[in-house]
Amino acid sequence: MAEEPAASRLTDLIADDSQARLTWRPLFWFNLLRLVTAALLLGLTLIEPPLKPLGMTAPELYRLAAVAYLASAVAGFAVLALRWPRFNLQVTLLVMADVVAITVLAHASGGLPSGLGILLLIVVAGGGLLVSGRLAFLYAAMAALAVLGESLYRVNLTDQVPTYAQAGLLGASCFGAAALAYEMARRVRRSATLASRRQGEAVVLARLNDEIIQRMQTGVLVVDQERRVRLANRSAERLLGSTLDPGCTVAELSLQLGRSLTLWQAGRDPVVSGGSDPYAPRFAALGSGQAADTLIFLDDTAAVNQQAQLLKLAALGRLVASIAHQVRNPLGGISHAAQLLAEDAQLSADQQRLVSITLRQTERVNRIIEEVLALGRPQPVEIELLDLGPWLEQSIDAYCASHQVPSTAIALEASSGVVTRGAPGQLQQVLENLLDNGLRYAADAVPPKVIVRVRQSVSLSRPVIEVEDRGPGVPTEEHAHLFEPFHTSRADGTGLGLFMARELCTANQARIEYYAPAFGGAGFRIVLADRRRRQLI
Template sequence: MEASPQAAKKDQRARLFRIYNYYRIVISLLLVALLLLETDLVGTRLHNEWLFQATALTYLAMNIVTGMLLLAGYALRPWHITLSILADIVAIHLLAFFSGGISSGIVNLGIISVAAGNILIPGRVGIFYAALATLASLVTATLLLLQGLSGVDDIVRAGVMGLIYFAAAFLLQNITRRLASSEQLASERARSIEELEQLNHQIIQRMHTGILVAEPNGALRMANAASGELLLGERTAAPRLTTLPQALKQRLDQWLEQPGERTPPFQARNDTPSVQANFMRLDSPLEHLVLIFLEDTGKIVQQAQQLKLASLGRLTAGIAHEIRNPLGAISHAAQLLGESDTADDGDRRMAGIIQRHSERVNAIIENVLELSRRRTTSVRLMDLGEWLAGVVNDYVETVQEPVLIDLKLSGVPGSARFDPSQLQQALTNLIDNGLRYSRQRTGRPQLTVRTGVTEDGQRAYIDVRDYGPGLDETQQASLFEPFHTTEQEGTGLGLYLARELCEANQARLFLLESGETGCCFRITFAHPGRRALDFSASGANLTGNEP
């Protein structure tokens, strides 16, 4: 924590007074040394050698004691400085009185004392120092004149010394004020720069774009919170980034070789979004560092899809009435044809095909209409294990055929903030898909549902693992796109809607792994302490279940 301006000023005053006291000790030692020398050698004639000796020794002792107190950490107060300056002025003029008077030269030391007082404590007290020193010089010269030890010219010298005292006081006070003003201006500018730096830091940390500063060898200098989320799956994980992930390092190497080329998107881990990296050199003198911007391409694609689906929904809403009237007539006619006594098996089979496809068209219209409607999430904190056990039991009891769902609950309690109805809808879509594809490969509708907590212990997750044929790379690339399906009778909106519902609740749905023995989808929830935003989810009440 930085010291306040007043505390910094006190510390500076204490340092200056400590230096001044060293000067006082040296001067008092020199004055005592005069006693050991022949006075004729220094041109000094002592009027009273014994009192000069006593005053010099007392002055030395006082300065040594003051120095020891300062070394011991004694708290210095302004009145201590004032008392010391006054003692200096009195001691110097006593020494001048016991020696050669104003003309001895010792009185010139008073200029330093007055100057030091005006530096340490500027203001009216500094003028008082000059006035006291002037008065002491005049008193000294007058007393020596009355004793016949000096002439009238010493009175003139005392007056000149007074002018020097006041000139030193005014000059140093003016310089001190200017220095204080400059120091205050520098302090305010430094504080403004520090506040601006903190503001920039907060802005960078709260940006949704990942920002990193790296060296060409991949060592990281700085990473904001968004980069931790895009590369490690959690915003709080940014401090753990010390080097670039391998996928990002490869793209940095590509850019260094061909700066004009745009590198392809990448995914650092299965549980992180697809990311587009952009690179640029910093300006001098940091041109050896590379600034990296990370953009979540999934959000861009999602926004484009939402705009497309919203437009499609408005279009469908406009023509739904005209489509449903003939569609209803076709469906009714096919039903009557299938129930006719004169229809043979071929006619009934064709009527069934017409009926099924009429229902499919109607389901597509319903789903697209729902995509254009926004419904607010109702988020609450749930015990994931208890809630999931109830949902699975309800699902098993309501389906028309026997299914096998192996529910594995983690021993670590998991909590999540989610809209229960929307989570149930997303989970139902995943379970429907898993059971259907497991039946295709194994002949039995079975899957495994498991709960757990991420490695950092901060977020809960749900895994839905099926035993189907798996997905190839081409199918995985477009898995969550709307209207993409591998089934002839599917709408292609099930997984897309499930992911939309998860993202509306600040969770993430992704394909964890895929192989010949099936796929595993994972829903990773946000930290339970993180409040979900109040925004709407597209298709918040859809029941489509085909991928």
């Protein structure tokens, strides 16, 4: 990996991150203050006439010290970008350079009476704010010794007026500044640490909230006053059938959803879809006023329909149980009496035919009762992830073995890796019902009489099972009544097979529909549940 340029690392120092906030970022601004101060002290001596008392005692020494001070500030940015040496040592070296430079500048300007010694307070206070612990008092001691040394030098070597009182006062002030900086730094660091911890907790909480929203089964959209999408979770993308780009409008996603939002904002009830949309919208305002954002919930209608279907099946089970008790007893009596009549040898041929009709019809009524009871009887439901290719192969083999159907009569065309979520027992009932119908109506066709095809629908993004037979097909006028209960075109049929198939599909968040295959016959398409969405059952 390529090494990051020093200029880029230096720019990162002013970024708002938890590490730089307490260390390198403040050092950047401290060194910038050093650079400005050194440039100002050097620049003031270049004007004509020079500003008094800067450099009045030793001009050449002053300029040399100012240039060295400016060079140390520039070098400070270089080591700052490299972050070497370590932080505390780097601060200590910079403060030492400041103390030496300011002391020399003050000496070249007439000593402490020049006023430049006051800059030492800023250096000590700034250095004390940067470091932790007792280093701040070390900086104060360095400044006090430098001031005292300069005073001793002036008195003993240059025979100047003693300035011990001023040196002592400035040294004491340095220690006071160090103590104040130490206390302020302690409080600032404690507050910054607490703020950093709170910020970390807030980030974790925000990530948790985002993960919860993304994993919700309900679609969530947040739109602004211009109806542009600001936030959307994965469920919303699946229900709307498209990837939601930030900034797209609600109308671009769904005209129906846009009209519902308009009606809700006008204080009217939103448009209720007739069933074509896989979601039902709900709206809520985030805040008050016209500039408030709008929160849109998209409820999965498949899950709602599934729950309603389960309630309907439970109610139907209670109803048919009570009906069965009322019908089965007299039906059994009729069947038993017909069997006794059939054993009478004195019956004429016409009477025997009538008794045979009675027996067949009682068997038919009994079969209707059995199928209705099977529809309403509660069954154990186990939701599983089904790899449809192997599952269909096993189901078709078991069907052929139990119904004595040649394996060549049913052909399977399966794509690999097509997975759904559902109850295997219920889906197998649907498959067996469709195979029964297909083999019955295609009895005279050339094998394979029924073709079972499984694939992943690109347009629907859901698994699909198609069952086609090579029979005569379904007349157009009967298409609308195929899934109605007790509708049948056969004299011996009950008309409950396709109705039961539709009810079981709905209970598994699937739907079944009829279509006409291109090469004739009849076709039924089962659009199965998305494996990523969990069932209610």
